[in-house]
Amino acid sequence: MRIYQSSITAASLRLLKKLQPDIKIHVLRSYLVDGPGTFEILSNNPGNVKSLALDSGTFSLTQNTHKHHIDVLNYADFLEDCSDFYTFYFGFDPEHGDEGTESSIENQRILESKGFQPIPVIQNLKLEVDYYASLASKYPLVAIGSTRKKKIDDLVKATNILHAANIKVHWFGIGSFNKLNKAPVWSSDCSSFAKWIKNGRLVFYDEVNGKEISFATREYGKNGSLNKDYIRIHPLCQDYEDWLQEKLDLSLEDVIHHGDMKLAVNSYYFYELEQKLTEEQTARGCVYDHY
Incomplete structure (x- = not known):
């Protein structure tokens, strides 16, 4: 399967190339959220981006964090100029959750009428899974959005139905091994990736408890209290250091105070997760036929 990594930078891609010159990763960029960063990657790609997907950026709209006014027509204008840069691009789904079916399908039709082929984003599993399963020849790849609002069992059931109809499925916002391993997911993207990096954290898999964890790289939080998951006092610190040394020939000191290096190391973790x-x-x- 593919794990699309968001918030990767051109600098961290270059570092990853030096650390692991033979691997390639999948990258997700969001429309207008970080346009300059996207085009820096396009213009300075060191050759380790296997595919590049475009998200429409509507999550920022639902959170009222978008710095720009965007609608489906703005998105269409962008696709007119830039869609060829991307392996594929997702539909424009401005209303997240079970009430978002009508606007998502209507915007899908608008974009298709302008000659684009966006990947449809399912919001309401009950209303849309059978609908798209019946249109498998037209939509060989669909995405499921608002995954945090959905039960994992419902996601698995929907994905199995779509998979049985020969449709590949992308899950938005899920990077957990345990969840992704429950269904025949073709691809996903990890929203936690950006949050961990923003907060200076490093991600690792706890083999004993069978779950992802993240280490704080700062001893104290903003309120002055000790971070209980500070990496140097964490029980898995030695395991993490051994992994760093074995896989990337790095020490903790090489990573802990270097933002782009943290990003490159976390990126490699998700590459390994994708292979697993x-x-x-x-x-x-x-x-699947893409490897």
């Missing part, structure tokens, strides 16, 4: 999930899917007979 692909192996799990292959063992179950779920083999």
Whole structure:
């Protein structure tokens, strides 16, 4: 499967290339959220971006954090100029949650009428899964949005239905091994990736408890209290240092105070996670044609 990494920078891609010159990753960029960063990656790609996907940026609209006025027509104008830069691009779904079906499908039709082929984003599983399953020849890839508002069992059931109809499925905002391993997901993107980096954290997999964890790289929080998950006092610190040394030939000191290096190291973690999930899917007979 593919894990699309958001918030990766051109500088961290260059560092990743030096650390692991033979790997390539999948990258997700969001329309207008960080336009200059996207075009820096396009113009300075060191050759380790395997595919580049475009998100319409509507999550920022729902959170009222978008710095620009955007609607489906603005998005269409952008696609007119820039869609060829991307491997694929998602539809414009401004209303997240079960009430978002009408606006998502209407905007899908608007973009298609202008000659674009965006990946549809499902908001309401009950209303839309069977609808798209019946249109498999037209939509061989669909996405499921607002995943945090949905139960994992419902996501798995919907994905199995779509997979049985020969439709590949992308999950928005899920980067958990345990969740992704429950269904034949073709791709996902990890929203936590950006949050961990923004807060200066490092991600790792706790093999004993079977879950992802993140380490604080600052000893004290903004309120002055000790971070209980500060990496130097964390029980998994040595395991993490061993992983760093084995996989990337780095020490903790090489990483802990270097923002772009943290990003590159976390990026490699998600690359490994992607490979692990692909192996799990292959063992179950779920083999996709993109590798």
